Amino acid sequence: TSADKFTIIEGCSVSKARTGLLQLSHYVIETPMFMPVGTKGCMKGVLPEQLEELDVQIILGNTYHLGLKPGPELLRKAGGLHKFMNWKRGMLTDSGGFQMVSLLKLTEITEEGVQFESPYSSSNPSTASKGRKKWKSSTGTEKAPGSPRADGEAVVPSKDLMMLTPEKSMEIQNAIGADIMMQLDDVVSSTTTGPRVEEAMDRSIRWLKRCGKAHSRADEQFLFPIVQGGLNMTLRERSVSGILEDEYTGYAIGGLSGGEAKNDFWKVVDASTTLLPKSKPRYVMGVGYAEDLVVCCALGADMFDCVFPTRTARFGCALVDAGQLNLRLKQYASDHTPIDPTCKCLTCQRYTRSYLHHIVTDIPTAARLMSIHNIAYQMNLMRRIRNSLRVNRFPEFVTQFMQNRYGDKEIPSWITDALTSVGIVLTRDTQAVSSDSIDSQSDRKKRSADGEETGEQ
Amino acid sequence: MRYLFALRSRMTEVRQKTDFLRKEMEFSVNEVSSSEFPVIRRGVLKLRGQSGQECQVETPGCFFHTHFGSIPHLTPDDLQYVKDSLSCIPLNMTLSTASVFADALAGYEKSVGAFVGYPSSVVYMSLHDPLVPLKPAMNEKATIGIWNRTGKKKLTPEQFMDMQDKLKPDSVQIMCDMDTEMEGSSNQRLTKSYDSSLRWLDRCLELMKDRSSHYPVLATVGGGSDPWRRKNFCLEAANRKVDGFVIDGFGSGWIAKWKEWEVTGSSLFGPHEALIRESIRSLPKDKPRFIHAPLSPTAVVQLVRMGVDVFDTSYPAALADRGQALIRTGDFCFEVWTMSEKGYFDDLTSLSTRCGCYTCEKYTRAYIHHLIACEEINAGVLLMIHNLNEYLKFFRDIRKSMDEGKFHLWMPQAEAGRQQADRD
Numbered sequence: 001t002s003a004d005k006f007t008i009i010e011g012c013s014v015s016k017a018r019t020g021l022l023q024l025s026h027y028v029i030e031t032p033m034f035m036p037v038g039t040k041g042c043m044k045g046v047l048p049e050q051l052e053e054l055d056v057q058i059i060l061g062n063t064y065h066l067g068l069k070p071g072p073e074l075l076r077k078a079g080g081l082h083k084f085m086n087w088k089r090g091m092l093t094d095s096g097g098f099q100m101v102s103l104l105k106l107t108e109i110t111e112e113g114v115q116f117e118s119p120y121s122s123s124n125p126s127t128a129s130k131g132r133k134k135w136k137s138s139t140g141t142e143k144a145p146g147s148p149r150a151d152g153e154a155v156v157p158s159k160d161l162m163m164l165t166p167e168k169s170m171e172i173q174n175a176i177g178a179d180i181m182m183q184l185d186d187v188v189s190s191t192t193t194g195p196r197v198e199e200a201m202d203r204s205i206r207w208l209k210r211c212g213k214a215h216s217r218a219d220e221q222f223l224f225p226i227v228q229g230g231l232n233m234t235l236r237e238r239s240v241s242g243i244l245e246d247e248y249t250g251y252a253i254g255g256l257s258g259g260e261a262k263n264d265f266w267k268v269v270d271a272s273t274t275l276l277p278k279s280k281p282r283y284v285m286g287v288g289y290a291e292d293l294v295v296c297c298a299l300g301a302d303m304f305d306c307v308f309p310t311r312t313a314r315f316g317c318a319l320v321d322a323g324q325l326n327l328r329l330k331q332y333a334s335d336h337t338p339i340d341p342t343c344k345c346l347t348c349q350r351y352t353r354s355y356l357h358h359i360v361t362d363i364p365t366a367a368r369l370m371s372i373h374n375i376a377y378q379m380n381l382m383r384r385i386r387n388s389l390r391v392n393r394f395p396e397f398v399t400q401f402m403q404n405r406y407g408d409k410e411i412p413s414w415i416t417d418a419l420t421s422v423g424i425v426l427t428r429d430t431q432a433v434s435s436d437s438i439d440s441q442s443d444r445k446k447r448s449a450d451g452e453e454t455g456e457q
Numbered sequence: 458m459r460y461l462f463a464l465r466s467r468m469t470e471v472r473q474k475t476d477f478l479r480k481e482m483e484f485s486v487n488e489v490s491s492s493e494f495p496v497i498r499r500g501v502l503k504l505r506g507q508s509g510q511e512c513q514v515e516t517p518g519c520f521f522h523t524h525f526g527s528i529p530h531l532t533p534d535d536l537q538y539v540k541d542s543l544s545c546i547p548l549n550m551t552l553s554t555a556s557v558f559a560d561a562l563a564g565y566e567k568s569v570g571a572f573v574g575y576p577s578s579v580v581y582m583s584l585h586d587p588l589v590p591l592k593p594a595m596n597e598k599a600t601i602g603i604w605n606r607t608g609k610k611k612l613t614p615e616q617f618m619d620m621q622d623k624l625k626p627d628s629v630q631i632m633c634d635m636d637t638e639m640e641g642s643s644n645q646r647l648t649k650s651y652d653s654s655l656r657w658l659d660r661c662l663e664l665m666k667d668r669s670s671h672y673p674v675l676a677t678v679g680g681g682s683d684p685w686r687r688k689n690f691c692l693e694a695a696n697r698k699v700d701g702f703v704i705d706g707f708g709s710g711w712i713a714k715w716k717e718w719e720v721t722g723s724s725l726f727g728p729h730e731a732l733i734r735e736s737i738r739s740l741p742k743d744k745p746r747f748i749h750a751p752l753s754p755t756a757v758v759q760l761v762r763m764g765v766d767v768f769d770t771s772y773p774a775a776l777a778d779r780g781q782a783l784i785r786t787g788d789f790c791f792e793v794w795t796m797s798e799k800g801y802f803d804d805l806t807s808l809s810t811r812c813g814c815y816t817c818e819k820y821t822r823a824y825i826h827h828l829i830a831c832e833e834i835n836a837g838v839l840l841m842i843h844n845l846n847e848y849l850k851f852f853r854d855i856r857k858s859m860d861e862g863k864f865h866l867w868m869p870q871a872e873a874g875r876q877q878a879d880r881d
């Protein structure tokens with residue numbers, strides 16, 4: 001059944017890029033697709049209707065945060081996060097494991113799960129309790145300590161420790177009710193080497209099987225496995241073959257975007273997409289810079305997420321093809337042009353850089369306006385990629401994009417290497433192709449394609 | 458018995474011919490007095506913007522309170538969820554925040570309304586943001602101080618008019634010295650405030666005559682806590698060519714004090730009540746009276762009864778800032794709910810069962826509680842949308858009750874509403 005959820009509409013005749021449709025419970029998303037991160041049950045500063053207006057088709061929620069607030073119990077009672085937050089389209093939740101590693105003092109990873117210090121114990125002594133207890137709900141009410149493992153509940157051996165198990169992650173993610181859930185994986189830093197990488201990779205596969213067993217809503221929510229193995233291609237290969245023992249709707253490539261060299265990054269993405277089945281969507285976790293998105297698409301990736309576009313917006317940085325504009329800088333004080341004259345978002349239609357410069361650090365509305373533009377930028381970029389693929393002009397798009405981005409500066413070698421490896425050769429004297437013409441051609445084609453597909457959607 | 462006096466005037470017609478460049482601000486009002494109620498004023502205030510857009514404000518009514526030109530918490534497209542449209546609600550910008558972008562507007566071709574994201578709005582520029590506490594000791598003999606994030610900016614009448622010329626609003630509150638103490642300002646200080654304010658008013662009017670820019674202007678009725686000075690100030694201001702009046706100048710911190718009085722319930726405006734009555738009695742009936750403060754429905758009803766016409770939406774914004782919702786619990790009753798309270802954690806009903814706004818239709822109390830617990834700015838957005846709807850509907854209902862001869866119904870229930878609000 002999972003086989004027919006993903007339809008490839010067009011593949012690039014040169015690179016590994018492709019555009020397709022992924023049918024989820026709540027929405028059919030177009031790929032390649034970027035997923036903005038709405039950590040705690042909302043997109044900071046952007047209302048769901050505004051996200052729809054920006055053509056956002058799927059958002060990401062964080063299981064760790066949602067598990068604490070408002071907690072799985074209330075989410076179940078509310079009929080899932082979609083209903084709770086008034087979001088009608090696609091949603092993906094992470095496993096919660098990454099947040100524990102990055103936000104909390106991690107004490108130990110055992111075969112049982114990820115053990116960490118309770119976020120409550122040190123700062124709020126009133127909520128710390130003695131003895132074993134379950135995952136705390138955010139009402140502040142403690143539940144009676146349950147039997148340790150039989151019910152799959154997380155238990156803690158001492159008052160300051162909590163544990164996230166694959167079963168617990170699934171339970172919370174089932175309560176959230178996202179269209180796509182991620183397996184709990186054993187996360188190691190992407191720069192780690194040695195036997196720990198192998199251990200984490202093997203354990204992630206064992207945890208995947210436990211996740212699959214604990215998953216209670218398999219018909220509504222797709223479980224995505226995560227390919228691990230650090231920067232070691234042999235381990236990546238073993239990870240993929242372990243994962244492929246069962247069939248899944250889509251696959252994630254994890255353990256990247258953690259400070260590894262870009263040269264290592266693209267090689268792992270490239271190797272992983274080659275190993276994974278061609279007929280399934282591939283999700284590269286934690287990727288959000290425009291050039292990374294373009295390169296990863298060329299390497300055959302279909303889905304991405306990153307907090308960067310929305311986080312940088314709140315600090316006053318606007319994304320444009322040529323890079324970023326830091327609107328806090330004085331040079332924008334009397335700049336009466338929009339962030340991007342070609343952008344159709346509310347912010348660019350209504351506001352100048354000058355006004356944004358004057359309010360950017362002072363009022364919450366500024367964070368809203370900046371987030372709206374940056375999400376619009378990400379969505380436009382993905383749409384341009386999809387449109388160029390539909391008219392089989394992806395290599396031209398990539399060439400034009402990199403020229404716009406780097407201008408007279410040299411294009412980083414990892415980008416030229418990565419693109420060359422899939423047959424897109426960037427040269428200085430490449431005939432400049434107007435991205436406008438690609439966009440308008442593909443719009444025409446898209447319109448006719450949309451006409452044919454209406455029945456299907 | 459009730460009908461004593463009705464009046465209608467077109468201010469533009471009585472203006473001197475030299476004022477032909479002046480943009481229009483028309484006010485027509487029906488004022489009815491009775492033995493039970495001092496005044497019931499029901500009117501229409503027409504404003505015209507630079508690009509020819511018109512704005513008809515039904516009074517009693519309110520303008521959009523803004524901060525740095527933005528309606529707090531909202532992006533312009535959120536106004537689709539607010540029943541009253543931009544064509545009947547002008548933007549009330551404040552010089553204290555707008556001054557930061559006055560210089561930037563020099564090379565800007567469109568209106569200040571367009572600059573802040575509301576191109577179709579008519580803009581009125583008042584002096585201070587009612588939600589930012591007035592800093593004391595800022596006025597000197599020749600200048601007023603405007604506080605913004607870069608610190609204190611001193612303005613002479615010339616500089617004040619220069620700044621207005623850069624900002625180009627559609628109407629202006631003239632600078633005045635409001636920096637007296639609530640109580641205990643010396644006679645000397647009060648005299649200085651009185652003299653400066655009148656002198657500045659005259660100077661600004663004079664400056665406008667010499668310049669190409671003309672704005673409908675509002676004079677601020679000050680005079681501190683001294684009834685004699687207030688009355689005289691009103692009479693003096695009424696003799697000048699101004700289009701309306703702002704009731705202010707009760708001394709620094711008056712807004713906070715009013716709130717305190719309202720909560721303790723002794724008297725809504727404390728000793729200021731007599732001052733307001735005196736002020737208003739001395740003002741011409743055919744010109745609009747403004748007040749800039751975050752006022753609860755109870756306070757609004759009282760002030761409307763005293764003859765105030767125009768308010769602003771700083772109250773719903775102030776509530777949203779604090780994570781509070783204005784809830785109508787009866788035809789004439791309001792409560793203020795603090796959404797961070799534990800009881801809302803798993804309350805999956807809509808915010809208000811009688812409201813029906815975007816927030817009430819799409820979200821639950823539990824969700825708003827959750828957003829506040831996570832310190833998400835979306836909490837303020839959803840609360841602001843609801844509070845604005847509730848507040849603007851309240852004004853519609855006041856007007857409707859006047860039109861139907863039922864304004865008196867607001868009184869006892871409003872008192873009850875106040876007491877209920879106190880309990881929260």
Ligand SMILES: [Zn+2]
Binds near residue numbers: 340344348372374
């Ligand atoms: Zn934009």
Ligand SMILES: [Zn+2]
Binds near residue numbers: 808809812816843844
């Ligand atoms: Zn409502």
